[in-house]
Amino acid sequence: MQTRIAPQYRTDPSVHEAETILRDCVHCGFCNATCPTYRLLGDEQDGPRGRIYLIKALLAGERATERTRLHLDRCLGCRACETTCPSGVRYGRLLEIGRHLQNARLPRPPRAALERRLLRYVVTEPRRFRAALGLGQAFRPLLRGSLARSFPPLPAKSSYAASSVSTTHARRVLHLDGCVQSVATPATRAALARVLDRLEVALVSAPAAGCCGALSAHLDALDEAKALMRRNIDAWWPYLEEGAEAVLVSASGCGSIVKDYGYYLQDDPTYANKAKRVAELTYDPSEWLARELAARPTIGNAQGRIAFHAPCSLQHGQKLGGVVEGILARLGYQLSVIRDAELCCGSAGSYSLLQPQLATQLRRQKLASLQADRPQCIATANVGCQLYLAQEAVVPVLHWLELVDEALAKTSVPRNPDETRIELRDRAK
Structure with a gap:
């Protein structure tokens, strides 16, 4: 053109x-x-x-x-x-x-500009988001319909605990706790920590890391987004220098942009090389676990029909369509065939808040497809999709890592055969 x-x-x-x-x-x-x-x-x-x-x-x-x-x-x-x-x-x-x-x-009208500024201010900082969520819950009885459903229950702080998970394994990976996921669905990180613990890998979070920058970038606040990216790189860099193998991002929307840090900061003389390295070491848990589990003859005996919603950020942004489904199928889950699986659920970051009418139509279409086969639950890979679908779903909506955690809890996970051979060789010496 x-x-x-x-x-x-x-x-x-x-x-x-x-x-x-x-x-x-x-x-x-x-x-x-x-x-x-x-x-x-x-x-x-x-x-x-x-x-x-x-x-x-x-x-x-x-x-x-x-x-x-x-x-x-x-x-x-x-x-x-x-x-x-x-x-x-x-x-x-x-x-x-x-x-x-x-x-x-053509700058936005003042009200629309303020709306987007407040959205970035609240959502990108976990403490502010937790306060806003708590306030919404307090006034929920006074709200009606979709507005009331838009405030998910605020999990107890105990939900953050991964329960009996070791952080002393020789192998370590970083995790981006993020903003919305760390507050609204902490069970996702806890599940991932337990899964990795069974694989003898420690999951570590850098306290100084925070929002990935996606919301700011998508709302045309690129300087703000880049500042958040630099903060995360600074927080992660010491861990990577000390041997952390990867950065796992369990919210696929966040993972999609972290993999692009090298692109966004390519002209920054201080951060360009670090951003490129961080992007290279960033994985969605599905691609990292698919590789780890492939080396272990683990066949799950999980039961139940699952409808998996592949978020746009996973299948179109990260090009990882089918990876999660392969893991769940290997663990024994029966997966529903989803009509129009490539279409968005309507969440799309801030879209469901800024374009509620279109988003609601898309959600209802998506739920009709996901629930057509009467699954026991819906699984997804992004916190925004999870919360948005849950507002009208008639079955539970979970992060797929919770299902993997549940399946592996019932299954003995053999150690990597190569690791076992190395250990036996060392003992023989």
Whole structure:
């Protein structure tokens, strides 16, 4: 796709990046088939191809309008179009650039700008988020319908405990506790710690680490996002220098952006190399456990039908579709076949709060697919999806690591055969 760049943008590196991305687009329209908002609304400008043309117009210097903002804001950023695109167009990055240009040329109205600023202020800091969640719970009896359901129960602080988990194993990995997950679903980290303990690996958290930066980046506060990224790198670096093998991020939305730290900080002379190294060592627990369990002849005897919702950040962002499903199947769970599994549930970070009507329609469609086979529970890999689906689901919604923890608790996990051979060899000496 040929693009005419307006004179005022010719020295802007991000605009040149956008132009490069646009060159890959052949405007075939395949992307619309898997775009949730296009399927809902049927409007060309609410599909990836139409939004690409809107962004192209901004790059050419055409007037920024509220109508353009509406269509860009309606995008979930799910990146299903990237998975579908035969030309490999990096639509997610193009959307970030387009939204930034739109907001720079036509700032948001004060109320909308304040709404997004407050959202970032509250959600990105666990103490503030816990206070907000507690306040919401206190006033929940006075609220109605979906607003009341939007405040999940606040777990007791004891939920943070991994219970009888050793932190003295020779092998160690880091974990990003994050902001929302650490407060709303601490059982996820506890389950992962127990799973790794059975594999003789210690799970360690860096106290100074915090929000991954995803919310700020998606809400066009990139400087704020980069500051959060640098804080995490500083917190993790001493552990990595001391031999921590990896950074495991059990919220797939957070993992998707941590894997991009090298990209976001590539022009930072102080952090570029460290960010690249952190990104290289970052794994979703599914890809790390799939490798670890492959070396052990563990066959689970778990029972029950499970519906797995693969978050967009896992299947489209990290390209890990099918990995979690493989682990659960190996442990014995029976997996439901999910219709339109590639489509977003409507959570999408802050989307469910900023676009509640569209998000609710998407959630109901997703739950209809997930619950069609009458599963015992729904499993997912991202805290936002977990909380959002749970608001209307008729079965429990869990993180998939809780199911792995439950299955392995009933199964003897053999040690890695290579480790056993090494130990026997050392004893023989």
